[in-house]
Amino acid sequence: MSEHRNSVYLSMLKHTAANLEANNMKACVVGTAAEALDTVKGLLKEGDTVVCGGSMTVAEIGAQELLKSGAYNYLDRAGKTPEELEKIYRDAFSADVYLTSSNAITENGELYNVDGNSNRVAAICFGPKSVIVIAGRNKVVKNLDDAVVRVKRFAAPMNTARLGCETYCKSKGECMALASGGSCMTDGCKSDSRICCSFVVSAQQRIKDRIKVILVNEELGF
Numbered sequence: 001m002s003e004h005r006n007s008v009y010l011s012m013l014k015h016t017a018a019n020l021e022a023n024n025m026k027a028c029v030v031g032t033a034a035e036a037l038d039t040v041k042g043l044l045k046e047g048d049t050v051v052c053g054g055s056m057t058v059a060e061i062g063a064q065e066l067l068k069s070g071a072y073n074y075l076d077r078a079g080k081t082p083e084e085l086e087k088i089y090r091d092a093f094s095a096d097v098y099l100t101s102s103n104a105i106t107e108n109g110e111l112y113n114v115d116g117n118s119n120r121v122a123a124i125c126f127g128p129k130s131v132i133v134i135a136g137r138n139k140v141v142k143n144l145d146d147a148v149v150r151v152k153r154f155a156a157p158m159n160t161a162r163l164g165c166e167t168y169c170k171s172k173g174e175c176m177a178l179a180s181g182g183s184c185m186t187d188g189c190k191s192d193s194r195i196c197c198s199f200v201v202s203a204q205q206r207i208k209d210r211i212k213v214i215l216v217n218e219e220l221g222f
Contacts, residue, residue, distance in 0.1 A: 013215045019109025026209040033061040049073040051092040053100035053120040057221030089119040093127030104147035111202035112147035116195035133213045136220030158222040165193035
């Protein structure tokens with residue numbers, strides 16, 4: 001059964017990768033988290049300055065251990081004061097590589113990302129010379145409408161629980177916009193802890209292959 005499931009997902013991922021390529025994003029499909037890590041390593045050069053977004057996917061493939069190997073200038077966010085974190089957020093704009101995931105990727109070849117502080121979506125849009133996006137098959141959706149729902153139903157509630165944010169979606173398991181029948185991208189709570197503040201769609205890119213997307217035929221992250 002898993003063989004058949006993987007085969008269907010593989011076709012979907014290849015279709016998505018082709019559309020990402022058509023949008024000037026370099027894309028590849030790999031089977032496992034271990035292969036994703038090998039691909040990331042192949043895209044890095046010794047001495048690169050690398051920054052990571054706060055991504056469970058990046059952690060799950062073991063990328064942080066790779067970056068701590070001493071081969072790279074890794075701007076590690078762990079254990080930093082708010083002031084130190086803000087400096088890393090700003091230093092990310094001049095980094096060689098920004099490593100992150102995406103909240104959703106459409107089969108049409110678009111990245112959909114929602115951010116609270118907005119440092120992650122800002123770096124995806126502009127600054128770092130190279131952006132590497134790793135995403136499990138669970139993040140691939142049919143279109144932008146499905147991407148909006150995916151964030152409100154899965155990504156936001158799971159991330160608020162992980163981060164300890166006191167929001168409606170943390171306590172109820174979905175965005176209040178869905179509970180009230182709303183579907184607008186920006187609908188949501190008014191909590192000071194809200195993590196859905198900036199909404200960015202990355203479609204066709206002017207700088208070809210600056211964004212590189214690694215699609216993994218496994219479920220990873222939120």
